Amino acid sequence: MAEGGSQGTLVSGVAQRYATALFELAEETGAIDTVAAALDSFNGLLAENADLTRLIESPAFTAEEQVAAIKAVLDKAGITGVAANFIGLVASKRRLFALPGMITAYKRLVAEAKGIVSAEVTVAEQPTAKRVDEIRAALKGVAGKDVDVSIKVDPALIGGLIVKMGSRMVDASLKTKLNSIRLAMKEVG
DSSP states (O other): OHHHHHHHHHHHHHHHHHHHHHHHHHHHHTOHHHHHHHHHHHHHHHHHOHHHHHHHHOTTSOHHHHHHHHHHHHHHHTOOHHHHHHHHHHHHTTOGGGHHHHHHHHHHHHHHHHTOEEEEEEESSOOOHHHHHHHHHHHHHHHSSOEEEEEEEOGGGOSEEEEEETTEEEEEEHHHHHHHHHHHHHHHO
């Protein structure tokens, strides 16, 4: 068990170092937002392509194979400039396994620099764009600053939502309410 934890720490340490270096380079070149958009685009590709996920996670591929495959993916996706060079460097250094963590860490650095608070909202079904805007506006009212909202869908919630913002968490899911009622009924009976 401890080994898995140390592996996670290793990945997060590597991810943070690379993300910080990328952020500093993007800041120097005035490309913070361009790089963030390109990384989001690459993250989207990862989410929808199991083969690409296998490529970045598997140690079975050589660095040369990973670099060639990543270059083809970046070219096809139209990802260029600092972000493409960064992803290529990560591939050549055999660090693709940590790329999702690097992207997350980079986004966190951008948010901190812009004074934006991050919030993770888990809902039972995919909300409409209007509903996401309403959630963002409500969270902005609570936080007092802009909020970058990431949405996760978990049908097990049945309804309602769970919001994690910084160290705060609000669980207003139907599943939790039903569990509370079930527990209260057991105590009464």
